[in-house]
Amino acid sequence: MADLSVNIAGMQMKNPVMTASGTFGYGLEYADFINLEDIGGIIVKGTTLKPREGNPYPRMVETASGMLNCVGLQNKGVDYFCENIYPQIKDIQTNMIVNVSGSCPEDYAECAARINELERIPAIELNISCPNVKQGGMAFGVTPEGAYSVVKAVREAYKKTLIVKLSPNVTSVVDIARSVVDAGADALSLINTLMGMAIDIEKRRPILSIATGGLSGPAVKPVALRMVWQVAKAVQVPVIGLGGIMNADDAIEFLLAGASAIQIGTANFIDPTVTVKVAQGINDYLERHGCKSVSEIIGALED
Amino acid sequence: MKKYVLDLKVTSTTRPHERYVLLKLTHENPLPEMLPGQFAELKVDGSPSTFLRRPISINYIDRERNEVWFLIQMVGDGTRKLAELKPGDRLNVVMPLGNSFTVPEVKSERVLLVGGGVGTAPMLYLGKTLVDAGIKPTFLLGARSAKDLLEIDLFQELGDVYLTTEDGSAGEQGFVTQHSILTQQKFDRIATCGPKPMMMAVAKFARNSGITCEVSLENTMACGVGACLCCVENTKEGHVCVCKEGPVFNIDRLLWQI
Known part of the structure; x- marks a missing residue:
């Protein structure tokens, strides 16, 4: 058994496999x-300061090798999370990480401050990249200045590991990444979904209730991999790679591109056991290549 | 209820109709407990345009043969791929998912099961469960034409069966809500599954008649376990997942304009 453990800005993980928010x-x-407890970390559903009903149905459409969603951050708010969800998950022996979203820097910071009080939550993932809400979300994540302002506000309120999730719907993801690191991010995760659309040609209407949605699944993997590779070279903080990972081979591509950990999202819908299979598959790869530790393959592309 | 990922083995596959396939599957171990109205997520292999699992209602559980049945309407590439399975093939299934129809505790309750089209599928297992609980169900089943009415002989083994067809080729001509049984007999409870306009018409009849009514929804879904929040129905309590809090809803929870 190879050593699969990784350390993301002070957060120790038994393996590099996480689940996507x-x-x-x-x-x-x-x-x-x-x-x-067999996976390195679980990033729970996006949480906001106040409850959100999310967008109307229909919220999902299947596409070639992927799916579009426009859920729109439906959640019962941070108070409900702290009082009702946290007691149920705090004793799970893995890193339980809360994805935090908001519509203004103050909301993000207040929500993060509430999570900061929860002893068994070692990190938050700041969502400045949700494509499915009108205010906030991706609006902050598409300019270096906007991203800086919200990360700065949260950094002052949140003392533990701060991961910032980046949007691919930008001209230069590297510029955003640098700005977010300057504002105090401990780690980056990328990519969130790619904004897309599908149309019902009989009704001549968009299928999704708000017309557009975020594309996920293997269709986005090459784009995600390219962005992770670019960002990992450009910043000094750990990068967590996600986007269309379906199996261990996909995960290893991200690790080789420079990701210190990976997240599995849409693949959970196809195989609810995929996370543990990926962790096992990474181990098998390391053994086959004579590696003692997963750290030996992180960013280990041959010249 | 504990959910499982199982590699089931196809025992038989039949085409009761040009657009339907009936898959019967078994497993080396006893199949898990499953309730009427619950569903399964079937993995589709070898279809380039199919990415997600297909949510399919449980048609019947044959405990003696340790079989679960899925009656599948071929709609797109995914369901057509499922129809190509052969006896001996394996099918990866996540089940059981969702809640269930209510089985009344009072054995004298008069329960009407209304199914339309492929929506008749879960009514068979619900009917069997009711019979096992000492309740004799009445079935009202509708379709376009006589050839679209499936498994009628099996329904008749469980209770009285009344039929409607749009072309009048079997039973009374018209829609299920126009059947004379609804005015001739009194019912305490209705369970229904079928096209949404049909279920809304049944729900309207039930509400106007003061009859408890449960409907089974089939919103487009991804995960099937309440994780992705894609399949929500807007209810009096806000958006809830059809896959987890449904698929069966009492009509009083819904915001249907009926």
Whole structure:
């Protein structure tokens, strides 16, 4: 057994496999299928200061090798999370990480401050890249200045590991990444979904209720991999790679491109046990290549 | 209820209709407990345009043969791929998912099961469950034409069966809500599954008649376990996941304009 453990800005993980926000609920939804403690970290559903009903149905459409969603950050708010969800998940022996979103820097900071008080939450993932809400979300993540302002505000309120999730819907993801690191991010995760659209040609209407949605699944993997590779070369903080990872081979591509950990999202819908299979597959790869530790392959592309 | 990922083995596959396939599957171990109205997420292999699993209602559980049945309407490439399975093939299934229809505790309750089109599928297992609970169900099943009415002989083994067809080729001509049984007999409870306009018409009849009514929704879904929040129905309590809090809803929870 190779050493799969990684350290993301002070957060120790038993392996580099995490679940992507919005695809794994609070982890509990998958507890029948896998031992949650076998994965390195679980990023729970996006949480906002106030409850959000999200967008109307329909919210999802299947596409070639992927899916579009426009859920729109439906959640019951940070108070509900602290009082009702946290007690249920705090004793799960893995890194339970809360994805935090908002519509203004003050909301982000207040929500993060509430999570900061929760002893068993070692990190937050700041979502400045949701394509499905009108205010906030991706609006902050598409300019270096906007991204800087919200990360700066949260950095002052949040003392533990601060991961910032980046949008691919930008001209230069590297510029955004640098700005976010300057504002105090401890780690970056990328990519969030790519904004897309589908049309019902009989009705001549967009299929999704708000017309556009975020594309995920293997269709986006090459784009995600390219962005992770670019950003990992440009910043000094750890990068967590995600976007269309379906199996261990995909995950290893991201690690080789420079990701210190990876997240699995949409693939959970196809195989609820995929996370543990990917962790096992990474181990098998390391053994086959005579590597003692996963750190030996992070960013280890041959020249 | 504990959910499982199982590699089921196809025992038989039949085409009761040009657009339908009936898959019967078994497993080396006893199949898990499953309730009427619950569904499964079927993995589709070898279809380039199909990415997600296909949510399919449980048609029947044959405990003696340790079989679960899925009656599948071929709509797109994914369901057509499922129809190509052969006896002996393996099918990866996540189940059981969702809640269930209510099985009344009072054995004297008069329960009407209304199914339309492929929506008749879960009514068979619900009917069997009711019979096992000592309740004799009445079935009201509708379709376009006589050839679209499936498994009628199996329904008749469980209770009285009334039929409607749009072309009058079997039973009374018209829609299920126009059947004379609704005025001739009194019912305490209705369970229904079928096209949404049909379920809305049934729900309207039930509400106007003061009858408890449960409907089974089939919103487009991805995860099937309440994680992705894609399949929501807007209810009096806000958006709830059809896959987890449904698919069965009492009509009083819904915001249907009926």
